[in-house]
Amino acid sequence: MSYIPNTPQDQQAMLATLGLSSLEELLSPVPENVRLRRPLDLPPALAEPDLKRLLGNMAAKNKNLDDMISFLGAGTYDHAVPSVVPHLQRRSEFVTSYTPYQPEVSQGMLQAIYEFQTMVCQITGLDIANASLYDGATALIEAVLLAIGPGGRGEVVISSGVDPQYRRVLHTYAHARGFNVKEVPTRDGVTSVEDLDAAVSATTAAVVIQQPNFFGCIEDIGAIEPIAHKGKAVFVTTITEPASLGVLAAPGDYGADIAVGELMSFGNTMSYGGPALGFMSARSKYMRLMPGRLVGQTVEEGGDKRTGYVLTLQTREQHIRRERATSNICTNQSLLAVGATIYMAAIGKQGFRELGELCLQKAHYAYRQITAIPGYSARFSSPFFDEFVITAPVSPQKLQRHLEQAGIIGGYSPGISYPDMENDMLFCVTETRTKEDIDTLVSVLKEVQA
Amino acid sequence: MSYIPNTPQDQQAMLATLGLSSLEELLSPVPENVRLRRPLDLPPALAEPDLKRLLGNMAAKNKNLDDMISFLGAGTYDHAVPSVVPHLQRRSEFVTSYTPYQPEVSQGMLQAIYEFQTMVCQITGLDIANASLYDGATALIEAVLLAIGPGGRGEVVISSGVDPQYRRVLHTYAHARGFNVKEVPTRDGVTSVEDLDAAVSATTAAVVIQQPNFFGCIEDIGAIEPIAHKGKAVFVTTITEPASLGVLAAPGDYGADIAVGELMSFGNTMSYGGPALGFMSARSKYMRLMPGRLVGQTVEEGGDKRTGYVLTLQTREQHIRRERATSNICTNQSLLAVGATIYMAAIGKQGFRELGELCLQKAHYAYRQITAIPGYSARFSSPFFDEFVITAPVSPQKLQRHLEQAGIIGGYSPGISYPDMENDMLFCVTETRTKEDIDTLVSVLKEVQA
Amino acid sequence: MRSVESLIFEKGAPGRRAATMTAMDVPTEALESMVPTSMLRKEDAPLPEVSEIEIVRHYTHLSQRNFGVDTGFYPLGSCTMKYNPKINEDMAVLPGFARIHPLQPESTAQGAIQLIYELEQYLSEIAGMARVTLQPSAGAHGELTGLMLIKAYHESNGQGHRNIVLIPDNAHGTNPASATLADYRSVEVKSDPQTGGIDMDHLKALLDANAANIAAIMMTNPNTLGLFDSKIAEIATLVHETGGQLYYDGANANAVLGITRPGDMGFDVVHFNLHKTCSTPHGGGGPGAGPIGVKEHLVPFLPGPMPAKNEQGYYWEDPGAQSIGKMRANKGNFGVLVRAYTYLRTYGPDGLLHVSQSAILNANYLKHELESDYEIAYPQMCQHEFVATAERQKEEHDVTALDIAKRLLDFGMYAPTVYFPLIVHEAMMIEPTETETRETLDYFVSVMRQIAEEARTNPEIVKTAPHTTPVGRLDQALAARKPNLRWTAGQETTH
Amino acid sequence: MRSVESLIFEKGAPGRRAATMTAMDVPTEALESMVPTSMLRKEDAPLPEVSEIEIVRHYTHLSQRNFGVDTGFYPLGSCTMKYNPKINEDMAVLPGFARIHPLQPESTAQGAIQLIYELEQYLSEIAGMARVTLQPSAGAHGELTGLMLIKAYHESNGQGHRNIVLIPDNAHGTNPASATLADYRSVEVKSDPQTGGIDMDHLKALLDANAANIAAIMMTNPNTLGLFDSKIAEIATLVHETGGQLYYDGANANAVLGITRPGDMGFDVVHFNLHKTCSTPHGGGGPGAGPIGVKEHLVPFLPGPMPAKNEQGYYWEDPGAQSIGKMRANKGNFGVLVRAYTYLRTYGPDGLLHVSQSAILNANYLKHELESDYEIAYPQMCQHEFVATAERQKEEHDVTALDIAKRLLDFGMYAPTVYFPLIVHEAMMIEPTETETRETLDYFVSVMRQIAEEARTNPEIVKTAPHTTPVGRLDQALAARKPNLRWTAGQETTH
Numbered sequence A, B: 001m002s003y004i005p006n007t008p009q010d011q012q013a014m015l016a017t018l019g020l021s022s023l024e025e026l027l028s029p030v031p032e033n034v035r036l037r038r039p040l041d042l043p044p045a046l047a048e049p050d051l052k053r054l055l056g057n058m059a060a061k062n063k064n065l066d067d068m069i070s071f072l073g074a075g076t077y078d079h080a081v082p083s084v085v086p087h088l089q090r091r092s093e094f095v096t097s098y099t100p101y102q103p104e105v106s107q108g109m110l111q112a113i114y115e116f117q118t119m120v121c122q123i124t125g126l127d128i129a130n131a132s133l134y135d136g137a138t139a140l141i142e143a144v145l146l147a148i149g150p151g152g153r154g155e156v157v158i159s160s161g162v163d164p165q166y167r168r169v170l171h172t173y174a175h176a177r178g179f180n181v182k183e184v185p186t187r188d189g190v191t192s193v194e195d196l197d198a199a200v201s202a203t204t205a206a207v208v209i210q211q212p213n214f215f216g217c218i219e220d221i222g223a224i225e226p227i228a229h230k231g232k233a234v235f236v237t238t239i240t241e242p243a244s245l246g247v248l249a250a251p252g253d254y255g256a257d258i259a260v261g262e263l264m265s266f267g268n269t270m271s272y273g274g275p276a277l278g279f280m281s282a283r284s285k286y287m288r289l290m291p292g293r294l295v296g297q298t299v300e301e302g303g304d305k306r307t308g309y310v311l312t313l314q315t316r317e318q319h320i321r322r323e324r325a326t327s328n329i330c331t332n333q334s335l336l337a338v339g340a341t342i343y344m345a346a347i348g349k350q351g352f353r354e355l356g357e358l359c360l361q362k363a364h365y366a367y368r369q370i371t372a373i374p375g376y377s378a379r380f381s382s383p384f385f386d387e388f389v390i391t392a393p394v395s396p397q398k399l400q401r402h403l404e405q406a407g408i409i410g411g412y413s414p415g416i417s418y419p420d421m422e423n424d425m426l427f428c429v430t431e432t433r434t435k436e437d438i439d440t441l442v443s444v445l446k447e448v449q450a
Numbered sequence C, D: 001m002r003s004v005e006s007l008i009f010e011k012g013a014p015g016r017r018a019a020t021m022t023a024m025d026v027p028t029e030a031l032e033s034m035v036p037t038s039m040l041r042k043e044d045a046p047l048p049e050v051s052e053i054e055i056v057r058h059y060t061h062l063s064q065r066n067f068g069v070d071t072g073f074y075p076l077g078s079c080t081m082k083y084n085p086k087i088n089e090d091m092a093v094l095p096g097f098a099r100i101h102p103l104q105p106e107s108t109a110q111g112a113i114q115l116i117y118e119l120e121q122y123l124s125e126i127a128g129m130a131r132v133t134l135q136p137s138a139g140a141h142g143e144l145t146g147l148m149l150i151k152a153y154h155e156s157n158g159q160g161h162r163n164i165v166l167i168p169d170n171a172h173g174t175n176p177a178s179a180t181l182a183d184y185r186s187v188e189v190k191s192d193p194q195t196g197g198i199d200m201d202h203l204k205a206l207l208d209a210n211a212a213n214i215a216a217i218m219m220t221n222p223n224t225l226g227l228f229d230s231k232i233a234e235i236a237t238l239v240h241e242t243g244g245q246l247y248y249d250g251a252n253a254n255a256v257l258g259i260t261r262p263g264d265m266g267f268d269v270v271h272f273n274l275h276k277t278c279s280t281p282h283g284g285g286g287p288g289a290g291p292i293g294v295k296e297h298l299v300p301f302l303p304g305p306m307p308a309k310n311e312q313g314y315y316w317e318d319p320g321a322q323s324i325g326k327m328r329a330n331k332g333n334f335g336v337l338v339r340a341y342t343y344l345r346t347y348g349p350d351g352l353l354h355v356s357q358s359a360i361l362n363a364n365y366l367k368h369e370l371e372s373d374y375e376i377a378y379p380q381m382c383q384h385e386f387v388a389t390a391e392r393q394k395e396e397h398d399v400t401a402l403d404i405a406k407r408l409l410d411f412g413m414y415a416p417t418v419y420f421p422l423i424v425h426e427a428m429m430i431e432p433t434e435t436e437t438r439e440t441l442d443y444f445v446s447v448m449r450q451i452a453e454e455a456r457t458n459p460e461i462v463k464t465a466p467h468t469t470p471v472g473r474l475d476q477a478l479a480a481r482k483p484n485l486r487w488t489a490g491q492e493t494t495h
């Protein structure tokens, strides 16, 4: 199979125009000392049907969300995608276009991104948003880098209630860029306010929390925000489960300066965790410091002055500002942003609230049922959204083996990142889990005892 | 869930414009004596995710072609559909349009159908083709009705090698319309030439065969055609397996006047047998007698005289000619025609031949392997394309039970329609069956003995 | 901008390819050893030789040159161009529905038979009928099926001589065409110029004159004028008294869901156009599905097989000896049925009632708003559609219904059905459906008013419309005079 | 025709809805009993209130206002806008790939890990590298990852003070921006005005002056001028001699498949843009994937986890102590990787070589055909792209590269990359890719010649272009001066 349309005859004719007679002659600029003089050692070409069989078999080796009842969350959430979303998002005019450098023939993508920026602001309650970032983790980094500023030095304080993967990425970047990261412990599942207070100083560049945090617990922002703002720090909140914003206070309402996070679960496929959809929303004052693309509304130059959309404030970006750019990002996650935009339009104002309520209620139902089983107890007493930690009578590995036999994928094992949580399991219950699913889980848990 | 956009407030405002205050008042033209004064007894409305769960479970109760290795053909064939086909066929501008009554905004569909008509001619070798008919069976009927003419009386001769379902439909129509049908038996799997010769008279309106016929056998057209044409009969050939035309002679080349058949397997989903894609292709002289829609090329009325496409020769059709129309067909199978068109463009000239060769070779390989198993024998010795009848040591029901355990759907049981074929099975092997599939079948068959 | 897309046959080059075939993984033999040389194809079929990117751009461009419901308002009367839900499409392509063979063992098709079984029940309830066959492929196919059932019924009663089908003058063309196929003679019944319903005197006269030979009457209700015939119970009695049957053309069923049922009106047979009432997409001409519902006395004649259920599960039951036989291969347009099933389960009973109510509201709203500028053929309250006319514009400014239709295209909308029903001069049959917003209706009204104004002040712009479409008005006469129904080598597209 | 689509926020009405939520099937409790009142949302997020048909038409219209590879020729230099195969899309959405959770047990994700494992092997072979991490989300992310690896390597050798990254003057902006993020200082290396390659004297001078502080050099080869730097082996030796590392920006890898390998050229690190070289669609800006390949000495520093295999099957291996850590959550843009895997298996070794050869042929062909009307920045044989300029048109007719770009849009094509690389005045960087037909290339040439002619005879038409696009040239200055980055209630679209 090949997507090269020109036949050998076509190519011969074109070579003749160039005064050449073979494709090999075109390679003369590549000196012999670096030429590869053997075929690449790769599997041979496959015809389309044979390739489909191969990949179909490979895909079938994975258990997917239709095969198993899953209670996994921990940063990646299963929210139902209305059919209308992929039907529109996957229209080839969106899919096969590049970054909209020529706005006159890219109004569709530009307008969709402008709508995305708006909707992100609508759910976060902040003033502006960008056109997307790689994922929630790198969005958090970008917020921290913005807070740190061009010097690249300084210190950020982060709650250990933030997703351990995100913190790992932060440490990786911090080491290279040269700034310090201080982690603040949690107490009863939420950021320890005393420790936070002790960690934040007048020179702290950023204070970063996650809401709800990695344990699903709802942070007490009323106590945190004044501490975050006692110096000149930028207060950054991270949202990995955007459905929470249907019922929980918006970052803009509780004093966050920047909200970052992950919107992949809104209208996109889970795809083993990527491509993801990082977002950043902020107060207007950070407009010219924002990383990544921004779409702005404008009008035609000509007399008609029709409304139109363009990439704007590009002097922030790498292709203009180069080493002094606010970020190195170029390719982002636009198509996923389109998906999230259509998703948010489809569920709408009312559906967004209902979504939050469904997740909250279903998770609390599951929590009540599970904590009623002898041997299973709640790890924390703090309020939570749609995830909660259960201490089980057996190790999560053993528990998972039992669950798997019943067609269930249990929760994440926080013990991997939090050494004192060895027998814990982090259950996630979104609106996609039915009462029947939950009851099945509960009945299996009942059978598993120490 | 509802697709009615207007809210109660919208509707109240609209009612007010009409001087009304309730939706009920709009129903006043419906007299009380026929009003339904209770809710319909139907299951309650479901939200989209819940409905998807319901239908997903229902679909999962069916074993599909990805779950089982199938050797079923018998009129419905599994040909691989290149990904490019549904991506284009399912573009909503095609899917959600009506019959192209307004050509200026329907050029896409019209041109695609014009291309379909052309490609049908290219594979049948005949002069013209229409825009589609319901399915192969009704296409056969339409050809017979054309041959019979407006009077609706007369006689047609049909080979019993034609798909039994098609013949059943023909009898159904013949009874209502008032014409006679004579069936001619087969000998060694092909139409008995002697019996055909005896059946066809000077007044026979049509002679109908199938090529390859229902048993997969290749009819000896060299002997049949002169008989079909000895009187004034229209010689109709039926093609249910269009892949055969990649290697077998084209109807236009062997003297057929009309070719009808089924093209669903070219680019469309099998969908339990429907929607299907009937086609009719004929010599030019039948142009004004053709049933169904025809798209023609023309030019703009205005000065530029650009090429364009329109529905044409509409005076043949029911909406103009009413009781004297050439057919009653209105809605046809356009979207499937678009699928077949893209399919034929995608496999192209070379692929079409290769497709035929693949089916032929694979079926013959399977035939050689199966007939080599003790206890299994070829029912017929006539040449065949990609289907063949095997006489098995056990009943097809018993055989199928064994095969099913091995994940195989065996062939069709012709005994259902041909009483003397009780222990026979009609195996179909298209290009979608691999050597491994065939070898698996053979190894299971080996185990099943009387 | 005006533009033309050359044909796929004009693209590509010898040797170009798109999709590749699976590998030949079996030992091969010479073709001649398997197929008699005389039966081998002599020359390759001259199909296109194009690459995948050429195919993709070509058909993407063609799609962009086509208008669908997803593009904009589609007020095509009698066609019920409502929104086609995306979930329906997704359900229809689930492998468990899309990749199953019509002849596979029943044990491996339980979900499919169940769906058909339940859909039959839903449609029976909606129609007020005893049973429904899902076999017919479209409305016209359903009509013929229904007439065959009626014929078989009459024959079984020794009434095989009955050969007349009464058809109102505003009926759709498929009605008389189907009658002919069933070997019936169509006799036209006049409609009442006041009520728009059947002219009762004419009906009675026809019944009297042909009493012994009346096989059936075919009606829609509401009829193609969008008017509900309030005499329907009386008509049913009259026809039944002569021994005739009543056939309900369900093309207008979008007006009656949960409000009234053909069975309750007195009809014996009904067809549905699932591609209208049940939102399955029309696909640029098809596919559709035309299930037929019948009263108890016609059940024995239904074509087979029919879905059934026992303790072991669902199965196909062969028809009895009185069955008319079979109307097509296999079990019907299953892919369409999946969509219709999804649709009915989406709405439920209250929802379906609201569908019809809303469709009726939208139609009456448009009718009311257009009254100032256009003649309305029948001024009374309409059902889901109505017929406006261009008579005033024609007379005063020589602007026809066709001109108005073409001018509408310039505003990003499709046109109403024009010149049908045949009894209304310069007819513009407008069916908004329930899925249009008030804003869209208001926009349509504003454009129609603007066109009426243009007819008065600048008729040329209407008469030369459309102006913004990919091509201008096309020469239909030329197309019919010198039919060119297929491309032949050498023929070139003019740009 | 010019037109404007109002925003989704301007559509709909209070109470309108599209998708409905699943039923609340569990017993509920008061929100306040679960969430402290202070943490409850005060007001609903003001998301749109629109019906499904409004959404469908809105985003369908937006798509129709967007140009993609499926629409037409997209010669955007440096972006490798090749055809995006449809099979790739189908494979990526298989439930077994699309509906799996990144943290599900390895035993339930064997196919996914296998795919990543094998794709790593393929890319390692293509790059001539020891191992490849598939974690980076795009090219720029890969660059940063690569620089971090280099930094970790230097630190492990006690060379942590090395702080300079050499970057050619024609490099892409992400190169210096990434260097900054890795806390490196970018120092520009001049290119040779004759060869277009690195100015060897300048390079040597920089290496001499900063010998102890050179961390790395970042290069593309062929470079952004589309020229292969034939001195690459010598450059590698020179840089390695000072202790520096060589980073290969793989954005131009479409020119080298099976011809030469970054590893063999002497590079230590390479990134791929799978969304360029491996045909994964660019999605209007993303997603992409930027895997990083490294030589053996850098393997210990790779971010984790990495795929591995033993008798039990595939699994994720945590990185060792020297690992830089992690570049993002989870395992990378898996959906993109599925597409790239599909692509590589489609072509196989011979096919990939032919891809690059054909891309090079198409570029040289265009270059040759445009020479008569446009200045070509570097006249020698190019690789997969080349830089033409509008210098002549600018000087003689005040027609700029931007004007020419806009005028191209009128002919159903996208424009080349303009004003990049920065070192060429009025640059028009043209990359046809291998998936374009000769006819498309010829059409592009004819249009470019026509535009050159227009510049001579009717420059206004070029300077006021585009004329046939949905909107005319937009006011970029206004957008930047008065940024409007989001809709706010009351704001209205002008039509």
Ligand SMILES: Cc1ncc(COP(=O)(O)O)c(C=O)c1O
Pocket: B329, B330, B331, C078, C079, C138, C139, C140, C141, C172, C174, C175, C220, C224, C249, C251, C252, C273, C288, C290
């Ligand atoms: C009133 C009426 N009857 C019958 C039909 C025929 O239905 P179909 O096109 O499904 O065959 C139509 C279709 O337009 C119609 O409008």
Ligand SMILES: Cc1ncc(COP(=O)(O)O)c(C=O)c1O
Pocket: A329, A330, A331, D078, D079, D138, D139, D140, D141, D172, D174, D175, D220, D224, D249, D251, D252, D273, D288, D290
């Ligand atoms: C030469 C070059 N380097 C690097 C990049 C950055 O790659 P990405 O957009 O994937 O981050 C690009 C993308 O345009 C490029 O062309």
